[in-house]
Amino acid sequence: MKIRVRFAKWGMMKFIGHLDMMRYFQKAMRRAEIDICYSTGYSPHQIMSFAQPLGVGVESCGEYFDMETETLLPKEEALNRLNAVMAEGVWVMDYGKIAEDAPNSMSAVAMAEYEIGIRNKAPLPNEFDELEAFIKNFLEEHQEIIVVKKTKKGEKELDIRPHLYLVEVLKEPGGTFSFPFSYQEEEAEQTGNTRLHLKLAAGSAVNIKPNLVLEALCKAAGETYNFTDYAIKRLDLYGKEGPEEAPVYPSLGNMIET
């Protein structure tokens, strides 16, 4: 049975890196007694693959992994069992079967959606009108956005403009997952309600991290970029379908059968 799981991660859990999250979920499957399938051989491992690594320090309500299980649990029971064994700051949002021939989440990812709160101490404005004007101006002035991207082989220059599918400013946080109230309150205190809303190319071909956009914005404003000035949250991950000239980007969660 091919199962897809969607989860959220926030608060202190943002400091747990990708590999440790994988280990975390492997142990969680045992605690929740999910009958996950194992590979064969002397050191069998769980058949589980994550969609897209999330950087340390970034929160999310759109993380996915796929796994093979022996049987299909009713969604509600699976969610209850898993959420009973989660650490504070991780929440399993969705669980269900996907089509046997569906591409796995790792290869399916084509776009990631982010929402960024700008902390009061940051050099960029976090008042809605001011930020919107700044972004509008920035996009008009930059038909090309050349950034230096660090790769394994060294550094290379890249124009990220074609890979920005959406850049807009929101008056208040969107997203479908409601984070705990105390957490939201604290966040609002640090960042206000204005959010920078981004949809960026993601996946194995081109992967644009939100900090590249923030770096470019800071550079345009003549300021230095500092990661901890921003509260970055990934809202969702999307696949890509349809013709190349008019693609559509369905959420990876859409493939989960209800």
Add this chain to the structure above:
Amino acid sequence: MQKPALSDEILMKIEKPARYIGNEINSIVKEKNNVDICMAMCFPDVYEIGMSYLGIQILYDMFNRREDTYCERVYSPWLDLDQIMREEQIPLFTLETQQPVKDLDFLGITLQYEMCYTNVLQILDLAQIPMFSKERTWEHPLVMGGGPCSYNPEPLADFFDFFYIGEGETVYHEVLDLYKEYRRMGKSRQEYLRAVAGISGIYVPSLYEVTYHEDGTIASFEPKYPDVPKTVTKQIAMDVSDICYPEKPVVPFIKVTQDRVVLEILRGCIRGCRFCQAGMLYRPTRERDVEVLKHYAKVMLKNTGHEEISLSSLSSSDYTKLPELVDFLIEECSKQRVNISLPSLRIDAFSLDVMSKVQDVKKSSLTFAPEAGSQRLRDVINKGLTEEVILHGAGEAFEGGWNRVKLYFMLGLPTETLEDRKNIAYLAEKIAERYYEIPKDQRNGKCQIVVSTSFFVPKPFTPFQWVRMCTKEEFLERAKNVNDTIKEQLNKKSMKYNWHEADVTILEGILARGDRRLGKVLLRAYEKGCLYDSWSESFHYSLWLETFEEMKVDVDFYTTRERSYEEILPWDFIDCGVTKEFLWREWETAQSERVTKNCRSGCAGCGAMKFGGGVCFEDKSAVC
């Protein structure tokens, strides 16, 4: 969720921020304002080491079962964070509530090895707790020590308010109850320390006066007041099946050294190796009921989700119900593909059979710890392992498909000669030859024999507590002897030789048998920057040498000096069950190259029988 004590800026800057944020699965959440006693247990080393230690998991669970107590955890900040905390004056904090350690009622520090002593000072320093016990008031936590090194706590005497000698499951509740009572009654810290010294097993160093002879040896070691006991008796749990054990151990987010369920199957060891401190300290041997262990194995695997379970003991093969337990584990673990790890097993037909069931023969290696190269020296140290047994075990293993062997030895043992050292290489050669007796088409390529030697450090409460330890030069010369002889062997290409660092061994030797005059030396070394001495990358022997010179420490006094039977040793005030007479008798037997039977084959009258249980009262006819 607790607000972290460290800012996002710091957490993003340091290595492995997960070391400092707590929130792990099964960590205990309580409202700290709703309890009477806030305390923390500390392992003074980095998180990944500290979290691998079973003792704190046991005590953490035990203390938190008390409704009136909240026990949290603390580990040493790694060097990167250490520097930031100093620069920014951030007080050391607990993992669970992220509150300053200095606000607690108790801080318990486990002392597992001598090389963590500077880390103890770091903990106090970063916590902003006065270093010396005498400078603390009710404004500060009571700092208590425990663990194997507390059997000679003297080098740390100035820094601790008290030490707990023995197993934590016994009198800690009395210690806490007395605290509540004394605080409620408005008593002073001094009054509390005086009273807590009356609890059996508690040693309050400030209540004892030590005087010295001109030659530096101890002239007298006496309580300052008549109501303070002259001898402190080790506390142990006699029914180890019935004591509390964590059903929900804390599961770290990051990979730690022991990332598995640990099942303690027995305490103590029947073997009586004369160099081994643990083998003497934890007598008598006490086994845990196999049904109890099966229950814990199941529950702990379910509650942690770990993919491995390991048995813990000083000698797993001596657990009488081992076959039954292992069969159960193999059955139980196969369901969820849990690995079984079986350390400290004697290599014989049974263990080889078990190992071939639970691990990949091609990837695993066999471990033997003959400790000495010749039969003569093995008799001196009472290591009841013969060459015949080793060659037989290795032979069976080679026939079964294994081709890697690890051999552990010690260098610098009492009475050791060049011939004994050469025998290390000869033994490795014989094992290799045994391997190549197998026809070429039936064996699995070349064999690999890894010989490792550590340097012998005489430890308190062993028959070798009086002996001379080697100098650094002697140690290195001895390692060279082994290295040279290995190079002369026919099958040298199948052998690899590793030896331990000699510098750090000397320091361990000084501290292991040190006295309370070393306290100021430790502090000076720490001030000079010594920290994480057990980590080779941060061990600076030159700083220690500088300190010894500055503080006029005679290193030879502590290391190479042979003690007499009459000398008052710094740890003589502790009664660990095993008597000084027995240890001396064993030292004499060692010198005459005779072995002493293990506890099951015949009682040697060590003294531990006075605790009234364990192997001393087993029905000898019922077991081999």
